[in-house]
Amino acid sequence: MINKIVQSVAEALAGVKDGATVLIGGFGSVGQPDVLIEGLIEQGASNLVAVLNNAGNGRVGVARLMELGRVRKIICSFPRSSDPVVFETLYREGRIELEIVPQGTLAERIRAAGAGIPAFFTATAAGTLLARGKETREFNGKPYVMEQALKGDVALVEAWEADRWGNLVYRGSGANFNPVMAMGADLTIAQVQHIRELGELHPHMIMTPGVYVNRVVQVDRGGDWLKPEKA
Amino acid sequence: MINKIVQSVAEALAGVKDGATVLIGGFGSVGQPDVLIEGLIEQGASNLVAVLNNAGNGRVGVARLMELGRVRKIICSFPRSSDPVVFETLYREGRIELEIVPQGTLAERIRAAGAGIPAFFTATAAGTLLARGKETREFNGKPYVMEQALKGDVALVEAWEADRWGNLVYRGSGANFNPVMAMGADLTIAQVQHIRELGELHPHMIMTPGVYVNRVVQVDRGGDWLKPEKA
Amino acid sequence: MPFTRDQMAARLADDVPEGWCVNLGIGIPTMVANHVPPTREVIFQSENGVIGMGPAPAKGEEDPWLINAGKQLITMAKGASFVGHADSFAMIRGGHIDLCVLGGFEVAENGDLANWATSENDTAPAVGGAMDLAAGAKRLWVIMEHTTKDGRPKIVERCGYPLTGLACVNRVYTNLAVLDVMEGRGFVVRSLAPGVTLEEVQAKTGATLHTN
Amino acid sequence: MPFTRDQMAARLADDVPEGWCVNLGIGIPTMVANHVPPTREVIFQSENGVIGMGPAPAKGEEDPWLINAGKQLITMAKGASFVGHADSFAMIRGGHIDLCVLGGFEVAENGDLANWATSENDTAPAVGGAMDLAAGAKRLWVIMEHTTKDGRPKIVERCGYPLTGLACVNRVYTNLAVLDVMEGRGFVVRSLAPGVTLEEVQAKTGATLHTN
Numbered sequence: 001m002i003n004k005i006v007q008s009v010a011e012a013l014a015g016v017k018d019g020a021t022v023l024i025g026g027f028g029s030v031g032q033p034d035v036l037i038e039g040l041i042e043q044g045a046s047n048l049v050a051v052l053n054n055a056g057n058g059r060v061g062v063a064r065l066m067e068l069g070r071v072r073k074i075i076c077s078f079p080r081s082s083d084p085v086v087f088e089t090l091y092r093e094g095r096i097e098l099e100i101v102p103q104g105t106l107a108e109r110i111r112a113a114g115a116g117i118p119a120f121f122t123a124t125a126a127g128t129l130l131a132r133g134k135e136t137r138e139f140n141g142k143p144y145v146m147e148q149a150l151k152g153d154v155a156l157v158e159a160w161e162a163d164r165w166g167n168l169v170y171r172g173s174g175a176n177f178n179p180v181m182a183m184g185a186d187l188t189i190a191q192v193q194h195i196r197e198l199g200e201l202h203p204h205m206i207m208t209p210g211v212y213v214n215r216v217v218q219v220d221r222g223g224d225w226l227k228p229e230k231a
Numbered sequence: 232m233i234n235k236i237v238q239s240v241a242e243a244l245a246g247v248k249d250g251a252t253v254l255i256g257g258f259g260s261v262g263q264p265d266v267l268i269e270g271l272i273e274q275g276a277s278n279l280v281a282v283l284n285n286a287g288n289g290r291v292g293v294a295r296l297m298e299l300g301r302v303r304k305i306i307c308s309f310p311r312s313s314d315p316v317v318f319e320t321l322y323r324e325g326r327i328e329l330e331i332v333p334q335g336t337l338a339e340r341i342r343a344a345g346a347g348i349p350a351f352f353t354a355t356a357a358g359t360l361l362a363r364g365k366e367t368r369e370f371n372g373k374p375y376v377m378e379q380a381l382k383g384d385v386a387l388v389e390a391w392e393a394d395r396w397g398n399l400v401y402r403g404s405g406a407n408f409n410p411v412m413a414m415g416a417d418l419t420i421a422q423v424q425h426i427r428e429l430g431e432l433h434p435h436m437i438m439t440p441g442v443y444v445n446r447v448v449q450v451d452r453g454g455d456w457l458k459p460e461k462a
Numbered sequence: 463m464p465f466t467r468d469q470m471a472a473r474l475a476d477d478v479p480e481g482w483c484v485n486l487g488i489g490i491p492t493m494v495a496n497h498v499p500p501t502r503e504v505i506f507q508s509e510n511g512v513i514g515m516g517p518a519p520a521k522g523e524e525d526p527w528l529i530n531a532g533k534q535l536i537t538m539a540k541g542a543s544f545v546g547h548a549d550s551f552a553m554i555r556g557g558h559i560d561l562c563v564l565g566g567f568e569v570a571e572n573g574d575l576a577n578w579a580t581s582e583n584d585t586a587p588a589v590g591g592a593m594d595l596a597a598g599a600k601r602l603w604v605i606m607e608h609t610t611k612d613g614r615p616k617i618v619e620r621c622g623y624p625l626t627g628l629a630c631v632n633r634v635y636t637n638l639a640v641l642d643v644m645e646g647r648g649f650v651v652r653s654l655a656p657g658v659t660l661e662e663v664q665a666k667t668g669a670t671l672h673t674n
Numbered sequence: 675m676p677f678t679r680d681q682m683a684a685r686l687a688d689d690v691p692e693g694w695c696v697n698l699g700i701g702i703p704t705m706v707a708n709h710v711p712p713t714r715e716v717i718f719q720s721e722n723g724v725i726g727m728g729p730a731p732a733k734g735e736e737d738p739w740l741i742n743a744g745k746q747l748i749t750m751a752k753g754a755s756f757v758g759h760a761d762s763f764a765m766i767r768g769g770h771i772d773l774c775v776l777g778g779f780e781v782a783e784n785g786d787l788a789n790w791a792t793s794e795n796d797t798a799p800a801v802g803g804a805m806d807l808a809a810g811a812k813r814l815w816v817i818m819e820h821t822t823k824d825g826r827p828k829i830v831e832r833c834g835y836p837l838t839g840l841a842c843v844n845r846v847y848t849n850l851a852v853l854d855v856m857e858g859r860g861f862v863v864r865s866l867a868p869g870v871t872l873e874e875v876q877a878k879t880g881a882t883l884h885t886n
Contacts, residue, residue, distance in 0.1 A: 002715045027510040028533040080588040104551030104594030111548040116767030118370035120351035123597040127628040139349035165753040172527030176510045179546035199752030206755035209725045233503045258722040259745035311800040335763030335806030342760040347555030354809040358840040396541040403739030407722045410758035430540030437543035
């Protein structure tokens with residue numbers, strides 16, 4: 001029997017290695033695999049490359065991971081946030097590397113890794129600082145930048161529901177970076193609010209087929225986060 | 232009020248021009264926009280480039296369109312079928328051009344057009360006849376072929392349900408080439424079995440957002456095709 | 463009298479026809495949605511994969527799973543759908559967004575936009591989805607104050623700040639005027655705020671203003 | 675006694691472990707599914723976006739909306755999901771399919787596969803998804819008769835027919851033997867059909883067979 005459900009966050013994160021590139025889903029507070037990030041702090045892997053949209057808020061989650069000196073480099077589109085104190089301090093002191101990638105290019109580079117495409121061309125960032133050092137090329141008289149696939153060793157994602165095959169159903173705007181990161185890593189770990197019986201999830205509601213998911217752990221975000229969906 | 236629903240097949244196909252590149256969804260008999268193809272035969276546009284997976288069966292649909300001399304070129308992955316008589320005759324007589332594209336590359340080239348990516352690299356077809364004349368390049372020591380976006384002027388697609396915004400829900404294996412073709416053309420026309428009120432389609436069931444769809448026409452395929460879905 | 467920010471947003475909203483799919487940036491652009499009357503259907507898209515946002519939620523009706531790219535709580539309009547980030551930016555990059563409205567630091571007469579960094583040495587400038595939107599949307603309208611707080615022009619011959627996108631801006635809405643950016647011609651005045659003169663606007667502008 | 679086609683499919687099915695995601699080509703490969711016992715969960719993927727096919731439908735239970743890449747009517751397993759063609763081939767090209775089983779015209783000792791055209795001048799050869807699968811699947815096993823109908827070897831030093839993919843085949847199942855394709859070594863005999871000798875197989879093979 002295929003059963004990707006594991007019983008603890010520690011089990012979910014077992015084997016993440018020092019130096020790993022870790023893709024982290026979520027956008028703002030929605031769809032953020034916060035329990036898995038806490039688990040990664042516990043787990044101990046260091047020298048990580050973190051790939052996510054923001055560079056962390058306050059002193060929890062990814063910010064805490066950085067503060068502990070466990071992140072060598074961050075690849076993101078938006079290193080600012082409402083409270084980016086940890087990142088800004090580390091960055092100013094030269095203790096963390098930063099690669100800024102336009103948000104859509106970030107998503108597409110990860111999709112490319114998941115889809116077996118080593119490189120593609122995009123008009124995004126053509127003629128800007130973010131295209132420096134990158135190959136550019138004209139198609140139909142317009143300049144495009146060549147961007148390369150960005151593959152993760154590990155992806156941490158969040159979903160609303162899962163079954164034992166690892167199929168994931170997202171809620172509201174909770175999909176965001178999660179489906180693309182799930183397909184872009186060798187080891188994809190999902191935290192979910194609800195485990196459903198196999199066959200309970202509607203085949204057309206499953207945005208991430210279990211083929212992309214290796215481990216699923218149920219967590220309880222509690223409060224408003226668990227209210228049933230209206231739609 | 233946004234209302235993409237039109238009242239007749241003729242209205243749906245109005246304005247398709249001679250020389251247009253027409254993307255046609257469907258795979259086998261499932262998800263095939265057969266009524267729209269008949270409508271295109273009536274509509275009269277000629278010198279067309281047809282982009283679809285197969286080269287038509289028997290003497291109906293796309294095969295009929297070809298037999299009438301209206302297709303200048305076909306771009307497909309699989310020109311054989313159970314009854315490819317029309318295509319094979321025209322091809323042997325040099326009266327139709329053929330571009331064979333591997334099935335996944337075909338889908339990805341159309342996606343690229345829809346996603347603003349003029350070109351991408353793939354390992355598919357590297358070292359084969361289908362890579363002849365194409366730029367190849369190594370990434371991590373492996374050869375890849377550069378493939379270019381394939382954009383349609385028109386896309387004909389099929390879906391199970393639609394609303395007046397043009398949101399599409401597919402049934403069973405009926406999605407296949409339809410979502411990617413819907414995003415890859417300037418004018419996307421959908422034939423659907425059912426029209427639903429706005430808000431009736433579940434936001435997570437909509438595989439093709441109405442943003443990609445210009446016109447929707449309800450058709451009645453009848454018989455077994457209309458039985459409600461079990462899942 | 464120059465327009466207030468709310469009036470600038472209302473002025474822009476007036477020009478958005480029914481049926482467009484529109485992406486609104488953070489700040490003044492977000493205010494545009496409040497000025498499109500509910501009777502005129504416009505589809506508001508957000509980078510985080512929301513297609514069809516409704517008005518802000520009523521107190522007590524907030525759903526924590528529904529936010530926009532500005533991280534604000536939202537509602538869904540009837541007909542809304544969700545996609546992931548890769549598909550959302552495929553839609554943006556592929557030219558399926560009829561209009562994107564962004565804020566700006568500078569707009570140049572060739573349509574160049576600078577709105578993400580103020581120097582090459584910024585500590586960690588944040589680009590977000592601005593470059594994707596600038597390169598991908600069918601039309602890009604910038605909404606911003608006509609000058610900086612200390613009075614320097616933001617509408618210029620050439621951008622001094624690092625660029626967000628090349629030749630991407632089609633129109634600029636400011637507190638003083640609405641300007642079209644026309645290829646080969648530069649800024650063409652479309653309208654002026656009530657009581658504001660062309661001379662006054664020209665004086666606060668770092669590029670030549672044309673009139674029709 | 676050489677294996678029948680059904681026995682070849684059963685032999686291959688024995689080697690598929692629980693949990694793999696498997697894509698089966700048209701012809702003998704499709705028969706593999708019949709030989710995986712229902713107690714061993716294997717996820718069958720089909721190019722047209724079906725992930726998790728079940729057994730063929732019972733008479734009267736057919737759903738015309740459910741077909742596989744071979745255009746045969748299918749059922750869905752519990753846990754099945756659907757994607758469109760672009761996403762289906764992203765999954766294939768991206769290396770997420772554990773195993774692809776294809777038929778073959780020729781397999782070479784460097785793992786090259788030819789299975790789509792018999793000459794450069796074929797009238798309209800049909801490639802379908804074979805090149806994508808050959809390039810993308812984690813493992814490619816070919817299942818085919820050991821020789822052509824007129825007795826010529828299909829297992830060869832170098833393919834004579836146009837290639838489907840370079841160095842992509844990992845194993846070959848024929849009516850006579852199971853052969854691993856090992857980098858730098860070529861064909862290594864894994865097992866022989868009952869009563870078939872190595873000499874006999876070698877005589878019908880156009881490349882050197884190695885044994886462990």
